Amino acid sequence: MKNLPSLAFEDHFNISPSDLQKILNISLSRGGDFSEIYLEYKIYNFINMEEDIIKETAESISLGLGIRVLSGEKTGFGYTNDLSFAKIKKAALTAASIASSRTSREASSLNPVQYQHNFYPVLESPHKESLEKKISFVKETYHSAQNFNRKIKKVKVSLLDHTQFVTILNSEGLKVSDARPLMKLACLAVAEKGNKREAGFSGGGGRVGMEYFSNLTPKEIGQDAAKEALELLEAALPPAGEMAVVLAPGHSGVLVHEAVGHLLEADFNRKKTSIFWNKMGKKVGSSQVTIYDDPTIPYFRGSYNIDDEGTIPKKTLLIEKGKMAGLLQDRLSAKLMQRPLTGHGRRQDYSSIPIPRMSNTYIDRGEHSPDEIVKSVKKGFYAHKFLGGQVEDSGKFTFSVSSGYLIENGKLTAPVKQASLIGTNIDILKNIEMIGSDLKFGLQTGTCGKEGQAVPVIDGCPTIKISRMTVGGQ
Amino acid sequence: MQRETKPIELKELAENLVVFGKNNGADEVEISILDGYEFSVDVRLGKIENLVEAGSRSLGLRVIKDKKNAFASSSDLSRETLQHLVKNAVKRAKLASPDEFSGLPALSKKRIDISSLRLFDPEIPNLDSKKKIALATETEKIALKDKRITNSHGSSFETREIRIIFANSNGFLEEYEQTFCGLSLGLLAGETDNQVEDSWSSSKLHFKELDSPEEVARKAVERTVRQLKPRKIMTQKVPVIFEPTMTSWLLGFLFACVSGVSIYQKTSFLVDKLGERIGNEKVTVYDDGLLPGRLGTRPFDAEGVPSQKTLVVDKGILNNYLCNTYAARKLKLKSTGSSSGTSVSPSNFYLQAGKIAPEKIVSSLEKGLILIRTIGHGLNPITGDISRGAFGLWVEKGETVYPVSEITISGNLGEILNNIEMVGNDLDFRSPLSGPTIKIKELTVAGQ
Numbered sequence: 001m002k003n004l005p006s007l008a009f010e011d012h013f014n015i016s017p018s019d020l021q022k023i024l025n026i027s028l029s030r031g032g033d034f035s036e037i038y039l040e041y042k043i044y045n046f047i048n049m050e051e052d053i054i055k056e057t058a059e060s061i062s063l064g065l066g067i068r069v070l071s072g073e074k075t076g077f078g079y080t081n082d083l084s085f086a087k088i089k090k091a092a093l094t095a096a097s098i099a100s101s102r103t104s105r106e107a108s109s110l111n112p113v114q115y116q117h118n119f120y121p122v123l124e125s126p127h128k129e130s131l132e133k134k135i136s137f138v139k140e141t142y143h144s145a146q147n148f149n150r151k152i153k154k155v156k157v158s159l160l161d162h163t164q165f166v167t168i169l170n171s172e173g174l175k176v177s178d179a180r181p182l183m184k185l186a187c188l189a190v191a192e193k194g195n196k197r198e199a200g201f202s203g204g205g206g207r208v209g210m211e212y213f214s215n216l217t218p219k220e221i222g223q224d225a226a227k228e229a230l231e232l233l234e235a236a237l238p239p240a241g242e243m244a245v246v247l248a249p250g251h252s253g254v255l256v257h258e259a260v261g262h263l264l265e266a267d268f269n270r271k272k273t274s275i276f277w278n279k280m281g282k283k284v285g286s287s288q289v290t291i292y293d294d295p296t297i298p299y300f301r302g303s304y305n306i307d308d309e310g311t312i313p314k315k316t317l318l319i320e321k322g323k324m325a326g327l328l329q330d331r332l333s334a335k336l337m338q339r340p341l342t343g344h345g346r347r348q349d350y351s352s353i354p355i356p357r358m359s360n361t362y363i364d365r366g367e368h369s370p371d372e373i374v375k376s377v378k379k380g381f382y383a384h385k386f387l388g389g390q391v392e393d394s395g396k397f398t399f400s401v402s403s404g405y406l407i408e409n410g411k412l413t414a415p416v417k418q419a420s421l422i423g424t425n426i427d428i429l430k431n432i433e434m435i436g437s438d439l440k441f442g443l444q445t446g447t448c449g450k451e452g453q454a455v456p457v458i459d460g461c462p463t464i465k466i467s468r469m470t471v472g473g474q
Numbered sequence: 475m476q477r478e479t480k481p482i483e484l485k486e487l488a489e490n491l492v493v494f495g496k497n498n499g500a501d502e503v504e505i506s507i508l509d510g511y512e513f514s515v516d517v518r519l520g521k522i523e524n525l526v527e528a529g530s531r532s533l534g535l536r537v538i539k540d541k542k543n544a545f546a547s548s549s550d551l552s553r554e555t556l557q558h559l560v561k562n563a564v565k566r567a568k569l570a571s572p573d574e575f576s577g578l579p580a581l582s583k584k585r586i587d588i589s590s591l592r593l594f595d596p597e598i599p600n601l602d603s604k605k606k607i608a609l610a611t612e613t614e615k616i617a618l619k620d621k622r623i624t625n626s627h628g629s630s631f632e633t634r635e636i637r638i639i640f641a642n643s644n645g646f647l648e649e650y651e652q653t654f655c656g657l658s659l660g661l662l663a664g665e666t667d668n669q670v671e672d673s674w675s676s677s678k679l680h681f682k683e684l685d686s687p688e689e690v691a692r693k694a695v696e697r698t699v700r701q702l703k704p705r706k707i708m709t710q711k712v713p714v715i716f717e718p719t720m721t722s723w724l725l726g727f728l729f730a731c732v733s734g735v736s737i738y739q740k741t742s743f744l745v746d747k748l749g750e751r752i753g754n755e756k757v758t759v760y761d762d763g764l765l766p767g768r769l770g771t772r773p774f775d776a777e778g779v780p781s782q783k784t785l786v787v788d789k790g791i792l793n794n795y796l797c798n799t800y801a802a803r804k805l806k807l808k809s810t811g812s813s814s815g816t817s818v819s820p821s822n823f824y825l826q827a828g829k830i831a832p833e834k835i836v837s838s839l840e841k842g843l844i845l846i847r848t849i850g851h852g853l854n855p856i857t858g859d860i861s862r863g864a865f866g867l868w869v870e871k872g873e874t875v876y877p878v879s880e881i882t883i884s885g886n887l888g889e890i891l892n893n894i895e896m897v898g899n900d901l902d903f904r905s906p907l908s909g910p911t912i913k914i915k916e917l918t919v920a921g922q
Contacts, residue, residue, distance in 0.1 A: 012550070046545075048816075050739065053571035056816065058545035059562060061555060064530070073521060079528045081549040087529075094527045131569055154740050190740060190856065197856045199741065237859075240884070240920035241709045271518070273625055275666055353524060388851035390863070393627075393662070394669045396879060398850030398863025420852050420882040420920075422863040426667075472852075472861050472882020472920040 010167060010177075012041050012063055013083055017110065023067065024107035024171050026092040031101025032069035032076070034331075035092075036170040038308065039065045040350040043127055044162040049138045050155070052146075057131065064350040067091045070332060071099035079351045108173035115176070115312055119296055119303045122209030126161035126183050129210050134159050137185065137210075137218045144222025145189040151233065152226050153197075154190040159183070168310035176310045181207050182301065182456060184445050187221050191229035198235075198417070200228025201402075206301045206444040206458075228385070232403055235417035238471055239406075244380035245421065245469040246373060246407060250440035251385045253459030256363045257448070258389035259397045259425040260291055261459070264318050264326070265344075265356040265450075266333035268393055275395040275426065279324045285429025288366050291319040293328055295343060295359035301444045302359035302457040306343070309354050313343025318361075322429070330356045348453035355451060362460035366435025370463040373434045375410035381471050382407050383421065386442075395425040420472035428466055436463030484509060484531075485649060488641040491535065491556060496643055499564045500537040502578045504642040506776065507533045507551075511635045513603070517610040518628030519618075525607075534815070535560065539567040541576050545816075575803040581644045584780045588650050592767035595680040598633050598653040606631050609687060613659050616691035622699045627660030627673065629690075646778040654769075655681050659694040663702055670701035670879075672847070677904070679767050697846070701865060704879035707921040713842035714883065714917045715835055715869070718900055720845045721909030725823060727887055728759065729907060731855050732786055732794075733818045734801030734810075743858040743888060744792060752792045753891030756828065759787040761796055763811055763821030770822035770906030775813040781821055784810045790891070796820070825909035828897030832911040835896050837872035843919055844869055845883065858887035864919070878921070885917040 015023075020037060027035035044060040064081035065088065076098025078091030126134075138159050145155045160183070167177040186203035202224035204216045247255060268274035276284065295303050295313035307313050309331050317325045329337075330345030333356055346357035374382070382405040389399040401419040405412040441460035448457040488505040495503035509531045516524040533556065534547040544567035546559040614629035632655065639649040658675030674694035676685035685693075716724060736742035744752060763772050763781025774780050777799050785793045795805060798813030812818040836844065844867040852861035861884040867874045898911030 053573055055570065055573060056543040056545055057566045057570055058547070059559060059566065060546060061548040061550050061559065063548075063550040063555075073523065075524045077524060077526045077528075079526075079530065081530050081532075081551075091528065094525075098522070098525050131566060135569060156739070197740070197743075199854075199856050237884075240882070240918060242922050271625070271627075272666070273627060273662060273671075275669070278666060351528065351530065353526070390849040390851070392671055392849065394671055396849075396863070398852075398882070400850050400852035400861065418852060418854055418857070418859045418861050418884075420850055420861040420863055420884070422850075422880055422882050422920075424880065470880055470882065470920060470922070472863070472884050472918075 010039065013039055013065070015083065019085060020169055021107065021110060023088055023092045024169065026089060027067055027069050027096050028107060028171055029104040030096045030099040031103050031105060032071045032096060032099040034070040034171055035095065035107060036068045036168065036309070037065060038350055039167040040164065042162055042164045045127070047134055047138050047159045049142050049157045054135060062349065066350040067095045068353060069095040069098050073336060074098045075332065075353055077353050107171035110169060110175045111173045113174060113176040115305060117305060119298050119305055120181055120207035122181055124210035126181055126210060127163040133210065137213055141185060141187050141218040141222040144219040145187055145226040148223055148226035149230055151191045151193055151230060152189050153192045156188040157186065159185045166308065170310065174310050176306055178305045180304060181209065183208055183212065185213070185218065185221060186445055187225040189225040189229045191233050193233045196233055198229050198232035200225045200232060202228065203443050203445040206299045207303055208299050228403060231415055232417050235403065235415040238381060238404065238416040238419040240472055242468050242470050244377045245466045245471065246377060246380060246382045247461065247464040247466065248382065248384045249370065249436060249438045249463045250460060251442045252383060252464065253362055253442050253461045254386045254389050255399055256291055256461055257358060257361050257457065257459040258391045258399065259428055260319065261293065261358045261361045262391050263393065263395060263425060264328055266327040266329045266337060267356050269327055270333045270337050273393040275393065276324055282324055283322050284324050284426055285319060285322045286432040287322040288435045289319055289322050289429060289432055290364040291362070292317055292364060293344070293358050293361045297360050300360045300458055301446065304359070307345045308347045309345035311341045311343040311345060313359070316342045328356045328358060330354055346455050348455060352453050357450065357455055358448060358457050360458050362439065362441065363435065363462065363464065365437050365439040365462050368434045368436050370436045370438050373436055373463050373465045374407060374412065376434065376465065377407045378409060380407040381419070382412055391425070397425060398422045422470045422472060428469065431467045432464060433467045434465040438462045484639055488639050489647060491560060492641050492643050494557060495537050495560045498561050500539055502538040502643050504536040504578055504777070505533065507531065507639040509637040512632065513606060514630060514632035515607050515610050516628050516630045517607070517614055518626055520611065520615065522607065523628060535563065537563045537567055538576055539564055541572040541574060542567045542570040543573065543576050544570060575800055578642050578644050579777050579779050579799040579809060581646055582780050586773040586780050588773045590766060591764065591771050591773060593650060593652040593679060593771060595653045597681045598655055599635055601633060601681065606633065609657060613657060613687035613691050616687055617659055617661055617695050620695045622663050622702070623661050623695060624664060624669065625662040627662070627671070629659040632656050640774065640778050642778055648774060648778065650773050653679055655684055657684055657687070657690050659690055661694050661698040663698045670698060672697040672701065677769060679769065700867065701877045701879070704877040706880055707868065707878050707919065709920045709922065711916050711918050713839060714914045715839060715842065715844045716912045716914065717844065717846055718902060718909060718911055720848070721825060721912050722905055722907045723848060724890070725825060725907045725909050727853050729820050729823050731858065731887065732796055734795040734797030734805055734807065735817050736855055737795050738801050738804040742855050747792050748795065750792055751790050752888065753787060753790040754894060755789040756894045756897050757787050757790050757891050758826040759824065760784065760826065761786055761810065761812065761821055761823045765822050768822045768903050770820055772821060775811045776815050777813040779809045779811045779813060781811045820906050822903060823907050824901060824903065827899050827901035827910045829899055830896050832898045832900050835898055835911050835913050836869060838896065839869045839872055841870050843878070844874065848883070860885050860887060880921065882920045883917050884920065890914055
C-alpha cells in the first residue's frame with residue numbers, strides 16, 4: 001500500500017467522463033435550467049499540543065459529490081459519499097425533481113478549462129510534509145509562549161492543514177479543477193497573577209506551504225500569544241457609553257466584514273432583506289471609504305483559483321468613495337439579478353449548496369498617518385484585537401473586542417479588555433472620520449459562518465477613526 | 475424516498491476494524507459510524523427555494539498505542555481507505571507523547587434500555603415529501619397574512635434520521651437510531667432603513683410533538699413586530715429579565731465553564747470550585763441524558779459511557795463537573811457520560827424551573843429590561859465576563875413600554891448566578907440547553 005492515497009484525485013471517484021455526462025443529463029431530465037456536479041476530495045491533518053505533550057494527531061479524509069439543479073429561483077440538491085453509479089444517479093434524480101417539466105434537456109458536452117493563474121504556488125505542500133517536521137513547529141511555538149514569562153501557566157498549540165481538491169462540471173459544458181492548500185498554526189496562552197487569569201491568542205497560515213513559517217516564525221507566534229495574555233492581566237474593563245473609537249489596522253477588518261461585507265452578498269439584496277438592496281450607486285458612507293473583496297491575493301486564506309461554481313474570481317469593488325458600487329455574486333443571484341459573475345459562489349463542502357460569500361475583504365488605505373489619527377482624539381477607545389462580530393440584515397451589528405486601550409488627550413493610555421462595540425452599519429460608514437495609510441490584514445486564522453456553512457476568510461483595514469460609537473463595558 | 479440501510483454490514487465493519495487495529499499493533503481501538511439521511515426544504519414568499527435530500531455515512535476512529543493517541547475519520551468507507559487510516563493512525567500514535575491519563579473507559583455493567591428513551595419516531599421516515607413542503611409553505615403563509623410583516627427570510631422544514639454504531643476493543647458494541655424534525659420561520663417588519671427581524675422554530679425527536687405551523691408563525695410574528703420602532707436608552711444599571719431563549723444562551727456559557735475539559739485546562743473561572751457556592755439557592759442545574767424523547771437524550775456518549783442524570787449545581791453549590799473519561803481521570807472524578815470525543819457536549823443541560831409565572835416576573839419589575847436577543851461573541855470563560863450586543867423590551871411599572879436596540883449588556887456569569895432573584899415555571903426543553911424565565915438583580919446596559 002502507498003503511504004498516501006493517490007492525489008490524482010478524480011481516480012478516487014472512479015467515474016468515467018461518459019458517466020458524468022450521463023449524470024448531468026439525468027439531472028436535467030425534469031427540465032431544469034442548469035445542472036452541476038461538484039466532486040470534492042479533502043485530506044486533513046491535525047496536531048494538538050497541551051500540558052507539555054503532543055496529546056494527539058488526527059487525519060481525516062472526506063470524499064463525496066453534490067449535484068445541483070437550478071430551475072428559475074429554485075434549487076434542487078442531492079449529495080452522496082457512496083460513489084456507486086446507482087447512488088449518484090439517485091442524488092441526480094433528487095436534484096432534478098425541483099423542476100417539474102416533462103421535457104428533459106441535454107447538457108452541453110464537457111469542455112475542460114485550464115486557467116493560467118495560481119494564487120497559491122506553494123513550495124512545500126503541507127500534505128507532503130512529514131508529521132515529524134510539523135510536530136517540531138508545534139513544539140517550537142509552544143515552548144516560545146511557555147518560556148516567555150513565568151506568569152504563563154498554560155499553553156495550547158494546534159497545527160491544522162488540509163488540501164482540498166475540487167472538480168466542477170456543469171450542463172454548460174464547464175469542467176474545471178482546483179487544488180487548495182490551507183494551513184493554520186494557532187497558539188493560546190493563559191497568564192495568571194493572583195486569582196486573575198487571562199488568555200492571549202495568536203496564529204498564522206493561509207493557502208501556504210511550510211516555507212511560510214520561516215517568515216512568520218513559530219517563535220513569534222508563541223511570543224505574541226504570551227504578550228497578549230500578560231497585557232490583559234493588567235487591563236481594566238472599559239467605560240460604557242458613546243465615544244470616539246479608533247480601530248487598529250488589520251484586526252479591525254472584522255468590522256468591514258461584518259458591518260458591510262455580509263450585507264453586500266447578492267442573495268440578501270436579491271431578496272431585499274439587506275439594508276443595501278435599494279442603494280446601488282447611492283452614497284452610503286463617508287467619501288473616504290472604499291471597500292474591496294479580492295479572492296486573488298496570493299497565499300491568502302480567503303483566496304481561490306476558481307470559486308466553488310467554477311468561476312474565475314475577480315477583485316470586486318463594493319464601496320467606492322462612500323458610494324455603493326457592487327455586490328458579491330454567485331451564479332443563482334447573478335442570473336436572477338442579471339448581473340455579471342464576480343466569482344464569490346462558495347460552499348463549505350460537497351454536502352452544501354453554494355451561496356455568495358466573502359473571501360479577502362478590506363477597506364482601502366486612506367491618507368492620514370496613524371499617529372495623526374490617535375492624536376486627534378481627546379477621549380475615546382482604541383480597539384486593538386477582536387474575538388469576532390455578528391450582523392443582522394437590518395445592519396445592526398456587534399463586535400467583541402478582546403483587547404484595546406483608552407485614548408486620553410491623543411495618547412493610548414490604560415489597557416482595556418472585553419468590550420463590545422455596537423451600532424448600525426450605515427451610521428458607522430457615515431461616521432468614519434479619518435482613514436489611515438497603513439492597510440494591514442488580520443491573522444490568517446479566520447473562518448466565516450453563514451447558513452451553517454464555514455469558509456476560510458480574512459479581512460483587513462488601515463487605522464480608522466469613527467467619530468461616535470456605542471461601547472459596552474462596566 | 476426511503477433510506478436504504480444495510481444494518482448488518484455497518485456493525486460488522488465496526489467490529490472488523492477493531493480487530494484489524496489490534497492485529498496491526500494498536501493496544502486499544504475505538505470505532506464509531508454514523509449513517510444519516512436528511513431532508514430539508516426552504517420556502518420563501520410562497521415558493522420553494524431549496525430542496526435537499528441526501529444520505530451520507532462517516533466513520534471516526536481512535537487508536538491508542540503505549541498510552542499515545544491518534545484519531546482519524548473518513549467519509550470514504552471503502553475497506554482500503556479505512557485499513558490505510560487505521561495503519562497510519564498506529565504509526566502516528568508513535569509520534570505523540572505518552573499520556574498516563576489516556577485510554578478507553580472500562581466496559582460498564584450498566585445497560586440503558588434504549589427503547590425507553592423514545593429516540594425514534596417511525597412516523598418521520600414515512601412522512602410524504604409533499605406534506606413536508608406543505609408544512610413550510612403553510613407556516614410562512616400564515617405569518618405573511620399579518621400586514622406588519624414586510625419581508626421574509628423564509629420557512630424551513632427538515633427531518634433527519636441517524637443511526638449510530640459504536641464499538642471498542644473493551645468489548646463495547648451498541649447502536650441506536652434517532653429521528654429529528656424541525657420547523658422554522660424568519661421574518662422582517664418595518665421599512666428597509668428601519669427594519670427589524672426575528673425568527674422562531676420548533677425542534678423535536680417526534681413529529682407529533684412539533685409545534686403547529688400556526689404556533690410557529692404566531693411566535694415568529696409576535697417576536698418580530700414587538701421590536702418595531704426601537705429607542706435608544708442611556709447607559710445604566712438595571713434589573714434584567716432573561717426570556718427562556720436567553721436563559722438557554724446563558725446556560726450554554728455555564729456549560730462551557732463546568733466542562734471538565736475547561737477545568738483541567740484551567741480555562742474556566744470555576745476551576746477548584748467543586749463543593750463551593752457559585753450561585754444563590756435558586757440555582758439548581760442538571761445534565762440529564764436519560765429524559766425520554768428530549769433533544770439531548772442519548773443512551774451513551776461518544777466513548778460508549780452510559781448516559782446519566784448529573785446534578786451539576788445544587789441550590790447554588792457546584793456539585794459536579796461534566797467529564798469525558800480523560801477529563802475525569804485528570805480531575806480524579808468519574809465520567810458523567812458527557813464525551814463528544816476529545817471534548818464534552820451537553821445532553822439535556824437545564825436550570826430547574828421555579829414556581830413563578832413569567833408574566834408575574836415582568837409585572838414585578840419597576841424599571842428595567844427584558845432581554846430578548848443577543849448578538850456577538852463576547853463571552854470569556856476564563857473570567858466569566860459577558861459583553862454582548864443586545865435587543866430588549868423596556869419595562870416600567872411592570873409593563874412593557876417600548877423596544878430598545880443598539881445596546882450592550884455586560885456582566886459576569888459568577889455575579890449573575892448569585893443575583894438571580896426569580897426563576898419562572900416555564901422550562902420547555904426546546905433545545906438541549908434549556909432554562910425558564912429568570913430575573914437578575916442588576917446588569918450594566920450600555921446605550922448612549
